[in-house]
Amino acid sequence: MSTTLHSFIDIFDANFGDDENPVILKKILIPIIQRDYAQGRRSPEVERVRKRFLEALYDAITGQPITLDFVYGDINEDSVMTPLDGQQRLTTLFLLHWYAAKKENINNDKIVFLKNFSYMTRYSARDFCAELVKFTPSFRRDIKEEIIDQPWFPQDWNKDPTVSSMLVMIEAIDDKFKNVPDIWERLENKAISFYFLPIKDMGLTDELYIKMNSRGKPLTTFEHFKAELEREMRTMDVSLAKRIMAKFDREWMDLLWIYRDAGTGTEADMITDDEFLRYFKFICDVICYRKGDSAQDRSYDEFDLIAFYFSHNNPEAYSNIITLESFFDCWCDMPKLGYNSPTDFLESVFAYGHEEGKITVENRYLLNIFDDCVHSYSDRSGRKRQFPLPRIVLLYAVCIYLQNYQNIERDQFIRRLRIINNLILNSEDQISDRSDRNRMQAILCATEKVMVTGAFDDSIDNNFNANQIQEEKEKMVFVETNPDKAEVVYKLEDHPLLRGQISIIGLDHLDYGERFESLYACDWDKVDCALAITGNYWQTERNKWRWQFGSSAVPSAWIELFHKSANTGYEQTSEVLLHLLSLTSEFTDDYLDKLITDYISDCEWKGVYPWNYYYVKYNEFRPGKFGKAANGDGEGRGLYTFWIMCTQQMCSTSSYMPFLKLADEEHLSIDHYGNRLIYDDLYVESKENCFLVKRNDNNEIVDTVPIDQNGEGIDVENRINKLKDYIKSHFDQA
Template structure:
């Protein structure tokens, strides 16, 4: 028997032919064995399913009619149809038809009495009472129903009744403005195919077995059904192939990653893992299509609609991408699992390993993608994409080429924090993925383009420009000097460099061993000594903006990384020259070597009686107390001595201070004035470039200048800290 198209209204006029003749459908009953009505449940997952279903019904009555999936059921000799599949849809249609009839004041709706629940007597009685109820529609529909005398509050304990009330409110909210709802329903705006079980050759025993699961469909099951439906509209053969892979090969792929350690039943299935990777694939589809994903939904059903509905512009290409992105992990030559493959070129720890890269905190990027609810960070999306490009092209890219090229990608990602971005007003991801394709497939970096006038201009909108230039130079260097490749890679992997070696440069690669020696065995004491040794050889600080300067820190590695990486700061070359000068001093470095450089500098200053401001930085540890390495001076040319020690990254605070004052008399340093004055009763002392000023606290009137001797170059010829200490003592302050 063929399935026939019906609406919820006319199915009750349906006659079914069987061995006993024609049987009329007189009633639809949800049997005891069926599960409760689920589409009105309040969980976030079901709320999404409910919204999507109502959206489709809304479009059916306001735009184009819709035909829902098959409804399967059995009809007994009395004409009672018990649905096997379609209970949820039929129940929602029952509620929608009731709402439409009551909203349009339709009195002839006896067909509604032909739908009932037998799961519990409360559900059955509720349906009977609801059909006879005429609401006022003045307020929330569920509240009005619960306020009726015929509605015992105990009915709320019935999950089917509670779910129906939720759905009625959702229907009322969604369809309130549809004035011709009843007419549209009468004109078959919403239909479905009905096929009796016996026409399918199914037995009652199978019916019982299929309904014994007693569980609502999961969001993943809804997703699979919708995906299959849309794929079939495009390519039936591809749909069968892909759905088969979801159930077999792709499930096998994800099975080893199923435990996300959530402590829930989800740890024993791969539904969530599949959906997270599906979202990653959709992200890539979007970026390769030039989109920004900011402000766009990452709900899997919305992504399905955006990229895989038959109406989508590039749906065939997107289907191919989905299949390829899953398939490439299923059979990696020489490796049993993705994790085994990733371990072959990603180091276990943070130390250099020949032939491997150090890929951030998450070494198994594939697993991270499967278990991260919010999706991978953009940098790891780029890394994972690069790996997938190789897996899809391993027949044309050698293993050696891959390892070299993935290192280039890793270096670029690590040093492009400000460039690997997706914002609605600044989305670099499409250009970055295109750059990744070029690097992974051809091993080259395209950083210039020809204009229409054949002028050469640099490409914009990809990775960090300085890092692209460096990687381009390193490609050429390794090609010309393959014997030095490993020392270059080891230098790249140093914890203070992480891919960018510009602070040393390819021209000084012979200093790599000295650099390793200098920055081995991190400790606060050693880093402070390195800081002082560098300052002894020259001012290595980098100007930021608004008077801020970046120096080193005894406490934070990231401060050193910032100094050693090109950025928007000026004076990177100055830092590089000072560091190279230090490395030139010795083939290896220990505390004694560093201390001698420091002592020699201080002794030279004191012997010559010339005390540049960096002398005070090295001599007095209060100058180096800022953990973030920030100093402030908005006029270094005119007043080079007036550096303020900051205690935060961005601005001065009450904990900031003028280091000379703190070194001379910390007890009288005023926090209220950001450490810029020493207070003695009704007087205070403040700094100026030529010394100090003693002033009246109430009137700010100058009482006395405390001058520091300077030569014609404006350099102190006496220690200004010692000078102030002596004055305070002699003045009895």
């Protein structure tokens, strides 16, 4: 028997035989083995499917006709068709035709066929269909509630999943079509049709049903997703749809099979649905960013993404499908590159820490960035992406190489990827997809240019950090002219405190690379002191009242110092660091201890106490965790009036002025951020060249403790000891 096109109306009484052996379809019965009607379920996934299906039916009624997917069925000798596939669509069409007939008062002679659609699953579903056809709603109240209130509707029918789903669908149909006129006329004119393939004389065994239908359980989100995507592609290009869907089931399935969530022993762990959808979302973001759009407030629902980028109504849909294909296909060519899988390939590219010929990745990330993507893309912890924008750019760079590997040598790939990685690590503020500050289009464009050609395109504005771009250009020239120094450059780049930016040391001092490594293998508190002895190495932040020092424990403080930013004093930091590195070829804790001890002894012997002396002599002066201090005069000059911060951004009750804390911690006022010593109705505060004693009630100065200084404004007496003596003589006695 051949496939024929039908509407839900004309399929009844249609002849599917020939003149000698007519086969007239009289009834449609959903068999016992079929699952319950599902399109009316309340789950989010089904609600999404229901909404989209009704939208398609609405468009057909109010606009262009639609042809639905195939319906397969067995027609027996009693002219009863039992669907093998298409139950859900047929049931929804039954409900839509019932709704249109009752809403528009269609003559009963025209709707007799509705009596010939029923369910054999449960008596409740069968009887509900029969009673529904006889019932005419008032359409003046909630249609679902009106049906439930009928005397022919027993309350236990609500427990039948098919009946309850039908009620939900009727309610949804009413919401969608209540204001649509002439629905029945459009249905009679075949606004909605489907192809029917009758299967005669095969018999309806359970085995046949299971083989052909495979609907023993509800369709997964991924199955709905594939069907929707295929429908859109077929509307544009049937051959394209066939090619892409074949890859879904073969090459791409094989690609993702090793990344399925195996390990828990559950059935869900043995499929690749989630991995497909996560990588699909990555590709959709690439399409989004390439267009210059932001994904910030855009939906990540996979069906919405199909509508955004792959709908036949989108003029760019075809090219977007080609993009989708290329970003999947590029991972399927691993054997041509000499690798068994993406995992093998990526493990040859990335490493934790410096390895020759590899790119350094932070320990918090997986080396296998593809694995990371297919297991975490679009996931969030609060507002934080599990697969952040910098990782998107890095994965994009790898994909661009894989799409062009025939024209790029392996060493070129690694060198170019290193450049991109350096740019990523130093462009945290620039890599943004905020709608008011979206640089992702330019960043992806710049990334592709570097990966394909090995050169920068200066016409691309507002992409990566400008300072880092300039450094990468300089290193590119340097490595080309000094290939023997390339590995020295790469090793220095990979130091965890430098992260790709080496200008703090510079290409002219590459011989200091090993010294730098040995210095920061020492106790960082001793390194901090050694730098402070050498010079004023800290930097003033853009707000001018906060200073950045090193830290005894937190790398971010040093990273902040060693990377160009809006802070002032970077050049001074570099100068001080280089001077310290020039002192010896190898640093040890013992060497640093001697530097510190000699400096303190020299200051005390000379009777000169610069700010650096206090910083090195007393632990309380060193900011510790975050390396943050606030200066006293707001202009970066208050070396004797600064206070220690214990947070990254603001002063707190844990903050303190170190001179006061060391003089008398017991009387330090936490209510004043540690800037006062409180003694009953008096308090002491620190100034550049003295301590002032004031009244609490009116801030009147009642005494001054002067500090002797030389002509350069440097202490020539230990002000901490002097304040201690003053407190002892004036407050302790009292």
